[in-house]
Amino acid sequence: MAEVLVLVDHVDGTCRKTTSELLTIARRLGEPSAVFVGAGYDTAAPTLAAFGAEKVYRADSDALTAYLVVPQAELLAQLVERVQPAAVLIASSAEGKEVAARLAVKVGSGLITDAVDVQSDGNGGVVTTQTAFAGGYTVRATVTKGVPVIAVKPNSAPPEQVSGAAAVEAVDYTPSALAQGARIAASTPRARTGRPELTEAAIVVSGGRGTGGDFSKVEAFADSLGAAVGASRAAVDAGWYPHTSQVGQTGKQVSPQLYVACGISGAIQHRAGMQTSKTIVAINKDDEAPIFELVDFGVVGDLFAVLPAATDAVQASKG
Amino acid sequence: MNIVVCVKYVPDAQADRTFNASDNTTDRANVDGLLSELDEYAVEEALKIVEAGEGEVTVVTVGPDQASDAIKKALQMGADKGVHVNDDAIHGSDAIATSLVLAEAIKKIGMPDLVVTGMASTDGTMGVVPTMLAERLGVPAVTFASELTVSGSGVSVRRDGDAASVTIEASVPCLVSVTDQINEPRYPSFKGIMAAKKKPVEQWTLADLGLDASQVGLANAWTAVQSFEARPPRAVGTIVKDEGDGGAKLAGFLSERKFI
Known part of the structure; x- marks a missing residue:
């Protein structure tokens, strides 16, 4: 069964809820392989295994966290060319959509963002559901060229626990010069309100x-x-x-x-x-x-x- | 500093937007269009940068004949010149193809110091074309800028993310997409409207950009809309007038629906 790459959405190893949702969706399309970038893997590992990740591609390089989107897109492009997955699933956040956009151009793939449902078409393809025109329409779409790259919104699937092997493979990654073109110079954390995140809240x-x-x-x-x-x-x-x-x-x-x-x-x-x-x-x-x-x-x-x-x-x- | 601003002509969000039943593309013929509201912030930001220093602002759009209105509005606001890429073969292009056409147009204009875009269009709303364009141009992208400062060799951008407010520095040339928080777009003045009539607008086809019809358009898109359906109208709800008991009635409804 073909692998489905899931870019793990996490903060220092604490997985966002979208990660378990994406792993659940990945199982409809093939065998889930998590792609974990950055620090905190030990914290994330139990979640990835609990939601069915059979493999984990793990890359931990300063470049992957010090710079913006490009390193993650380059790493995923490297994996897509090697693994030839059935699809790549990424959280449809501002950053996730950027990673998806760069990845799609790099590997010559069609991109769908803001999916609220993702299903197999039964022939190795993927059918997605999105809303359009201020929620006035529901649209079903397919990717017709390349490995489908799908950015999926939070709350698109109820997470289902299925244990996976979560076999770790370390991936070597060296950022290109372009990857270092934009860097985070300063960061002021927001005051925590203790309330749930807006896009994830029930x-x-x-x-x-x-x-x-x-x-x-x-x-x-x-x-x-x-x-x-x-x-x-x-x-x-x-x-x-x-x-x-x-x-x-x-x-x-x-x-x-x-x-x-x-x-x-x-x-x-x-x-x-x-x-x-x-x-x-x-x-x-x-x-x-x-x-x-x-x-x-x-x-x-x-x-x-x-x-x-x-x-x-x-x-x-x-x- | 020379700046290219990418703008889009979109169906008015206040109108009844819909799709063409024949090919599942956005209906742009039967709904009044205009310059995407979010692109006005990009035009304004570019004008502010050039007005504070030197250089010129070129506005580029990809779209049918009516899309010239989007360029006209930007020129009235104060942009120096326009480029309109217009070719029937482009109809139905997806984000990947649109970014290809924009990238080739910008290369033909001559790579500027800065490419500025809105955060997303108000029709497709994917918000991925800016990043795709940067990828094709081989430059860094800093998206969702709520503040933009230009220095000699680069830009500094404030981005207000969910977890933190972040300052990002990038070298030029680069692409910056801006939010609706960054400025207050100006209205065209009478003088601006008159001056816009004399400003140059280039009309380019795919052939002018060295592109082929097989690289763009609906039939060659990387994605396809299989179907669309209007959201069914919501069932009429219960509306009560508060006569001192509105809060209790609201809690009663929430309890009935098992939210409490």
Whole structure:
């Protein structure tokens, strides 16, 4: 059975949830081989084995972490040419899409990004599902040339545990001159909020113009549900919340089990980031706000009255 | 510093965007188009750099006849000249082919110090063409810039990532893609609109770039859209007016759906 390369998405060895999802998807297409780049392998190893990685290609070179995308793309290109995998799966994050883009050009492959489902076509090929035009359409696509390179969004498959051999093979890698053309000169970590990551969260509570800049009630409600906090473009442009929390066309596209929009009117810019959510709830003073066209449940009212009452009720239900 | 800005003519996101049923490509004929909003930030950033120093800004687009509107808008904002690559054979090209055409166009213009793009188009939204273009040009790419500073031999970029805000340095020539956080794009002035009429716009075909129809277009794409379907309208939900009990009713709904 052909190998399927999965680029491990991790921070110092702690795997992001997408890694177990990608390994699960890889098993539909062939035999999963994890590609682990950077430090912290011992931390990652049990996860890779638990989700079915038969092989692990491991490269640990300073160049792979000191420089940006190019070293990872060069390493993957080297592996693709040697292994001839059935597909390469990469997390559809900003960085993952860049690695995928360089890789696709290097090896002459078709690239699909933002896949929300990946299945075998039964003939050794791959069929993917994406949304288009602000979530207004669902599209099915195939790669018609080269080894399919697919960037897959978080929450695209429920991770399934299957133990794998996770046999390690060290890979030699020497970066090209181009790989060293852009380097990280400084890095300021963000303050940790303790909340889940926006794109991975099962529940997202977002605030917009209606918060007037006060996100405390939105955050308290989110925390009662164990949710991530998002913001509309209006709230971000006003400087009320960081851009990394923006949900919408020019921010994050989220697809949680539950999305709660607080004081957000629901312009196309915002809908593009959230309308594929499974259940949608909105609170807005304006009963004509377009967000109410999308909701499963809506409350016409002041979020500063509704949210605290709802937070209390959620807390009470926990006993 | 000479800068090339890549721009795209896209269907208006406010309109009812759809696909052509005949070949599953984006419908660009029946929906009004315009310069992709995210590309305005790229044009603005290039203009600011050149205005603070020297050099010129060339705008390049790949697209059908109407795509000249995207170039016109950029020239009205203040870009110096335009290049429009227009060839029927390009219809249906995917990101890989688009990056090939852009790369050859930039080589023909003459490799600039800096290539600037938006973070993604507002129609395809993949955001991979900038990186593919950098790969084809053999230059570093720094994407999602929220701040861009040019020094003698390179650029310094602030990128606001999920885990950290990072400063990235790259040597020139390089490619930078910019977010909508980087600046506030200017509106064309009356003077700018008048001046744009006299600015040169080159019209190039694939042959002018030494490319062949077999390298681009729908039939030769590296990916294929097999089918598309409109998302079914969401079922009408329950909407209640808060009369002091809105929070409790909301919690009741969440409980019913097993979220709490």
